[in-house]
Amino acid sequence: MIKDKQLKYIKLFFLLLIIIVPFSISDFSDQIRPEKITSDLRFYEINTCSISLNEFLIENLNVIYQDHYKIRFNNYSSISCFGQITGIDQIGYTFYISIGTNTILNLFLQSIFWLILISFIPKRKNFEFKNSILFSNLFTAFIVCVVIYAEQRYYSKVLFEFDINKNRSLFFLFIYFFFIGFFSFYVIQSRDENLLNFLPFTYILIGVYSGMNIYLLSIFFCTIGTSKILKNKKIRKYFSFINFLVFFWSFNAVGLDYYLKPDKIRGLSSTAYNFLSVSSWSYLMIISILGMYVFVSERKVIFNLNKLKNNFILTSMLLILLGYVGSSMPVINFYNYYFFGQTKYGTDNQDLFGVNFWGETEAWRGYFPSAETVGEFFALGLIIIFLLRKENKKFEKILIFGIPTLLIGLYASNNKAAFISLLLCFVLSINYEYKLKRVTKLFLLAPVVFVFVYFIRFENFLYSLNFSSNKMIEMGIGYGNESFRSSSINYLQNLDETSFLIKLIILFFGFFAFLINRSELWGIFFARYNPETLEALFGSGPFILANHYSEINILDKKLYTGTPLGFLLPHSSALSIMLFFGLIGLIVFLIYVFYILYKGRKTNPKLFLLSLFILLNILKSDSIFYLPSFFLYLTIFISLKKSKKVI
Amino acid sequence: MSKKLNSSKEIIVQFCGEYPADFENKDILSDPNFVFENDISYESIKLFDIDGNAVFVNSFLECQHYVKGGWDYIPSQRNESFYYNSLFMFSIVSVVLGFIFIKKYFRWGNLSD
Numbered sequence: 001m002i003k004d005k006q007l008k009y010i011k012l013f014f015l016l017l018i019i020i021v022p023f024s025i026s027d028f029s030d031q032i033r034p035e036k037i038t039s040d041l042r043f044y045e046i047n048t049c050s051i052s053l054n055e056f057l058i059e060n061l062n063v064i065y066q067d068h069y070k071i072r073f074n075n076y077s078s079i080s081c082f083g084q085i086t087g088i089d090q091i092g093y094t095f096y097i098s099i100g101t102n103t104i105l106n107l108f109l110q111s112i113f114w115l116i117l118i119s120f121i122p123k124r125k126n127f128e129f130k131n132s133i134l135f136s137n138l139f140t141a142f143i144v145c146v147v148i149y150a151e152q153r154y155y156s157k158v159l160f161e162f163d164i165n166k167n168r169s170l171f172f173l174f175i176y177f178f179f180i181g182f183f184s185f186y187v188i189q190s191r192d193e194n195l196l197n198f199l200p201f202t203y204i205l206i207g208v209y210s211g212m213n214i215y216l217l218s219i220f221f222c223t224i225g226t227s228k229i230l231k232n233k234k235i236r237k238y239f240s241f242i243n244f245l246v247f248f249w250s251f252n253a254v255g256l257d258y259y260l261k262p263d264k265i266r267g268l269s270s271t272a273y274n275f276l277s278v279s280s281w282s283y284l285m286i287i288s289i290l291g292m293y294v295f296v297s298e299r300k301v302i303f304n305l306n307k308l309k310n311n312f313i314l315t316s317m318l319l320i321l322l323g324y325v326g327s328s329m330p331v332i333n334f335y336n337y338y339f340f341g342q343t344k345y346g347t348d349n350q351d352l353f354g355v356n357f358w359g360e361t362e363a364w365r366g367y368f369p370s371a372e373t374v375g376e377f378f379a380l381g382l383i384i385i386f387l388l389r390k391e392n393k394k395f396e397k398i399l400i401f402g403i404p405t406l407l408i409g410l411y412a413s414n415n416k417a418a419f420i421s422l423l424l425c426f427v428l429s430i431n432y433e434y435k436l437k438r439v440t441k442l443f444l445l446a447p448v449v450f451v452f453v454y455f456i457r458f459e460n461f462l463y464s465l466n467f468s469s470n471k472m473i474e475m476g477i478g479y480g481n482e483s484f485r486s487s488s489i490n491y492l493q494n495l496d497e498t499s500f501l502i503k504l505i506i507l508f509f510g511f512f513a514f515l516i517n518r519s520e521l522w523g524i525f526f527a528r529y530n531p532e533t534l535e536a537l538f539g540s541g542p543f544i545l546a547n548h549y550s551e552i553n554i555l556d557k558k559l560y561t562g563t564p565l566g567f568l569l570p571h572s573s574a575l576s577i578m579l580f581f582g583l584i585g586l587i588v589f590l591i592y593v594f595y596i597l598y599k600g601r602k603t604n605p606k607l608f609l610l611s612l613f614i615l616l617n618i619l620k621s622d623s624i625f626y627l628p629s630f631f632l633y634l635t636i637f638i639s640l641k642k643s644k645k646v647i
Numbered sequence: 648m649s650k651k652l653n654s655s656k657e658i659i660v661q662f663c664g665e666y667p668a669d670f671e672n673k674d675i676l677s678d679p680n681f682v683f684e685n686d687i688s689y690e691s692i693k694l695f696d697i698d699g700n701a702v703f704v705n706s707f708l709e710c711q712h713y714v715k716g717g718w719d720y721i722p723s724q725r726n727e728s729f730y731y732n733s734l735f736m737f738s739i740v741s742v743v744l745g746f747i748f749i750k751k752y753f754r755w756g757n758l759s760d
Contacts (some may be wrong), residue, residue: 078726078727079726079727079730080726080730102730104730104731104734105730105734108734108737129749129750160727161727161728162727162731169731172731172734172735175735175738175739176734176735176738178738178742179737179738179739179741179742182742182745182746183741183742183745186745186749
């Protein structure tokens with residue numbers, strides 16, 4: 001038998017093979033040899049699919065480290081063209097080098113690479129494989145195929161010579177996903193009980209397939225969710241209500257066919273809005289979320305905070321290192337994207353502490369698609385270190401590098417809300433430990449309030465209440481279209497006709513938005529948000545944004561600066577939840593979360609503070625659109641819910 | 648994977664070009680000694696069958712005849728089909744081997760477990 005150590009070397013060897021070989025294959029018998037890259041690009045325009053990336057890099061070493069080269073994927077390529085140069089363009093001083101990849105082959109290469117990486121986590125002894133899993137795998141493969149079929153507009157641009165209207169192609173896809181589901185279940189589920197301690201690493205190994213709109217983990221969780229539904233009668237009972245909801249969401253989409261380019265939220269946003277896409281995507285998402293819940297809650301010990309802390313620190317170091325190196329070295333940026341399954345290429349901004357024309361600090365997102373979300377990650381790491389400061393009597397060496405890294409990351413991400421909530425959690429933690437007197441409490445809270453006022457800027461408090469609380473609605477009207485206003489803006493415009501309480505809530509919400517600089521973004525949200533009564537109550541389906549972005553045309557430029565608006569997310573998970581599950585869903589979510597916080601505040605203050613931090617931040621961020629943060633936050637909340645039993 | 652067009656006429660146009668104005672269709676199958684004549688105004692075209700065999704045709708009539716006979720494969724499509732078939736086989740074989748491996752080394756439970 002192969003020993004563990006030998007097996008590790010074999011796995012490492014395979015990882016190296018997957019990194020090197022696909023991008024080195026080329027017809028070496030031909031007479032075509034790479035040329036030095038210059039502005040005369042005729043050679044590369046004529047000889048497409050003849051030179052592999054690595055062959056090209058050997059001849060053009062400067063492409064590895066000079067940042068005016070951008071290496072980009074062309075997923076709509078033949079498999080025989082995989083890893084080879086399909087064209088080079090020059091725009092200004094920047095060269096765009098297009099590398100042929102194939103979406104179907106990506107599925108295999110990336111899955112195998114990621115599963116080998118995950119397999120380095122030690123195995124557990126009591127793993128068992130059940131028959132129900134096979135059926136769940138089949139169902140997962142089926143539902144993923146239906147999702148792909150329903151999102152034809154997106155997939156027709158990325159699947160080369162693969163006609164998903166043919167039964168044969170769909171059957172092939174079904175088998176491909178069955179293969180991925182089968183092995184991902186085996187590799188992930190057979191790992192150690194302590195698997196969730198490695199959760200921070202999902203911020204590195206994001207796991208979205210290049211060219212596809214799905215995460216590896218979605219496939220895995222869907223399998224677990226399906227298996228749970230099969231086994232648990234109670235869940236099956238609840239599912240009849242879910243079926244009703246899915247039918248309602250799908251019925252609303254009958255006759256419509258909206259499209260959304262998923263951009264950085266690829267993997268957690270349906271690209272289409274029609275009956276089939278809404279129904280299949282809703283089931284995929286709901287079953288996957290159930291799978292996540294089951295995967296976390298059925299563990300005897302969810303995670304060990306001390307180990308989690310170390311992994312937060314290691315991940316933070318890697319995030320900054322890979323982000324910075326990737327920003328200056330095109331090859332690293334390219335490999336990061338492919339081998340870690342990023343949803344968006346890492347930034348090319350090399351200045352971590354840059355300021356804009358007006359002297360304001362610019363957010364640096366580095367490796368992760370969202371600066372705000374990664375800022376929350378760094379702040380969470382700092383809170384965990386603070387909460388555990390007394391647990392270890394000896395000073396840990398990892399903190400010498402860990403704390404500065406986390407501070408640099410938080411500062412570079414320019415996430416002020418994360419910083420303020422971090423300070424608040426510090427004060428609350430001290431209060432828990434020392435049972436402070438009221439005066440001391442106020443004394444400690446004063447700096448937090450001071451920082452809060454400083455970030456908001458004191459002059460913003462001097463505006464009239466009427467102006468600041470109505471700013472969000474004004475922005476919504478400004479961005480909207482006079483001839484076709486959204487139903488929500490129409491409602492907000494006529495607030496005088498509504499009851500005093502609703503008016504008060506909305507104006508308070510508007511004032512809060514003004515203070516935290518969300519008037520414009522939330523105004524844009526309402527300019528687009530156009531539900532009918534039932535849709536306002538029950539939403540339009542989980543992680544479905546295509547209708548929201550396509551139903552109402554709004555200005556495509558910013559009101560005051562005239563710069564392109566781009567793809568702006570709602571910037572509030574509360575608004576996103578309202579969009580997905582309606583007002584009823586939002587209310588149920590808030591009640592449930594506050595209930596968990598209320599119950600958990602005494603049983604486990606540490607997890608309570610972490611959960612509080614998350615709640616405060618997601619109310620104004622889009623972190624639920626990224627699987628790593630969504631899964632991490634869900635895990636922390638579940639841990640708090642189970643805190644009596646687990647930690 | 649080959650893209651099926653709506654009608655055989657469309658496939659012929661795709662491979663052989665537009666029908667010549669003075670085109671006269673002939674019943675080739677009824678004449679076992681039929682010999683295709685070269686059309687000097689027709690630029691010869693290379694056609695492929697499902698196995699990748701190639702043939703040059705030198706007239707529209709000849710091209711039409713071959714395309715109707717199944718020489719309507721584009722090499723890139725044929726290659727992709729081969730790769731996709733290979734990945735399909737790879738998936739099936741891997742799952743079967745994985746299944747045997749897991750069954751041998753781990754406990755295999757029942758649905759009711």
